[in-house]
Every structure is written in C-alpha cells, then in structure tokens.
Amino acid sequence: MIDVRDHKELQAVVLAMKRLEPTVKKSINAATRDTLNPVWKSLVAVNATSEFDSKLLVPGTRIAAGNPPRAVAASSVxxxxxxxxxxxxxxxxxxEFGGRSNKTSTYTRKSKNGGTHKVTRRTRAGLPQPIRKGxxxxxxxxEIAPRAVSLWTQIVILETHNAFEGKG
Structure with a gap:
C-alpha cells in the first residue's frame, strides 16, 4: 500500500487537487478512471489463475477515482x-490468502434412524494453501502501483494546465 503521507511529492498533488475547481477535478477523476480501470482489471484477471479466484476476486474490480484514487477489487456483493x-x-x-485445510467443524445432526450423532468435517478442505502475500x-x-501513481500525477498536471490554458 502506498501512503501519501510518506511522499512529499504526492502530498503536493493531493493539496493541488484540493485547491482545484470542481469541473477540473471531475475531468481529472474521469481521465483517471478511463486510463487505469482497464489496466487494473486486466492485471487482477491475469493473476487470478483458477476459476475460484476469478469468481471471487475479479467482480467489482475498479479504480475509485478521488483524492487520492484507490484500487478496489472483489467489491461485489x-x-x-x-x-x-x-x-x-x-x-x-x-x-486471495487461502486457508488451513485441517480446520474442522463439529456439529450434531439427526440420523436416518431418528437418533442424533456428532459429525466432524474439514470445512476448509477445498481452499488453496495459505499464502500471506496474496x-x-x-x-x-x-505491479500497477508505481505506474498508477505516476500516471495520476501526470493527469493532474495535464488537466490543470489545460484548465489554465482554457482548453478543458
């Protein structure tokens, strides 16, 4: 994760965005979404190697434009x-992170003969192996973070310049 507070250059861009007129901010946000959304979606889709990964991680993948913009994934409900x-x-x-396949769950159920008995199941047996880094x-x-930060900064500068020139 990139924290704006750790970089003076990014703090300057965020401050510049706060001072801009709403119409310029709107064009910056639109340009950010239009440019970064396809790249972000394709990167997540390429890295989601299994069908399970694709169904859980790709839906809701988008760039939420703002000051600063956010990369969002798996946000579908x-x-x-x-x-x-x-x-x-x-x-x-x-x-994204998998799970331990030896985790068990014990519960009581009714049997076909009318009695009850305890059942122990491995509830995470189908999950991929755990991985901390995702x-x-x-x-x-x-992969996208350095490019996205650079591109967002360029878009802010270009759109601000166009606004001063009367082109936007």
Whole structure:
C-alpha cells in the first residue's frame, strides 16, 4: 500500500487537487478512471489463475477515482456459485490468502434412524494453501502501483494546465 503521507511529492498533488475547481477535478477523476480501470482489471484477471479466484476476486474490480484514487477489487456483493452464499466483498480472503485445510467443524445432526450423532468435517478442505502475500490482488497492485501513481500525477498536471490554458 502506498501512503501519501510518506511522499512529499504526492502530498503536493493531493493539496493541488484540493485547491482545484470542481469541473477540473471531475475531468481529472474521469481521465483517471478511463486510463487505469482497464489496466487494473486486466492485471487482477491475469493473476487470478483458477476459476475460484476469478469468481471471487475479479467482480467489482475498479479504480475509485478521488483524492487520492484507490484500487478496489472483489467489491461485489452479489452471491456466486449455485447457492449464492459466497460473496466476493466478504469472502475474498479465501481466494486471495487461502486457508488451513485441517480446520474442522463439529456439529450434531439427526440420523436416518431418528437418533442424533456428532459429525466432524474439514470445512476448509477445498481452499488453496495459505499464502500471506496474496495470490492475485496484492501482486497485481504491486505491479500497477508505481505506474498508477505516476500516471495520476501526470493527469493532474495535464488537466490543470489545460484548465489554465482554457482548453478543458
């Protein structure tokens, strides 16, 4: 994650954005979305190697323009799969970070004969192996972050220049 407070150059761009007129800000935000959205979406899609990753991480992937802009992934709240129980916005961690497959859940159920008995299941057996650095979104962001910061700075400067020249 890039923190604006760690870079004086980015602080200057953020301050410049605060001082601009709303019409100039609107054109900067539109240019930021138009330019960075396709690149960000394609990077996340390329890094999502399995169908499970693609279904959980790619929906809702976008650049949220603002001051500063944010890269968003897996923000969809629409359920996926046959049961629609998995929602990318809340269950993204399964695909991005995996889980321990030896985690168990014990519960009581009724048997066919009318009695009850305890059942122990490995509830995360189908998840990929755990990985701290992420599988798709984190590597994609590491790849796009320097380009995105540079491009956003250039867009702010260009749109501000165009506004002063009366071109925008």
């Amino acid at each position: 629409r359920g996926i799969g046959e049961s629609k129980r998995l929602k990318p916005a809340t269950d993204f961690w399964m695909a 599988r798709a979104v984190y590597p994609a962001f590491a």
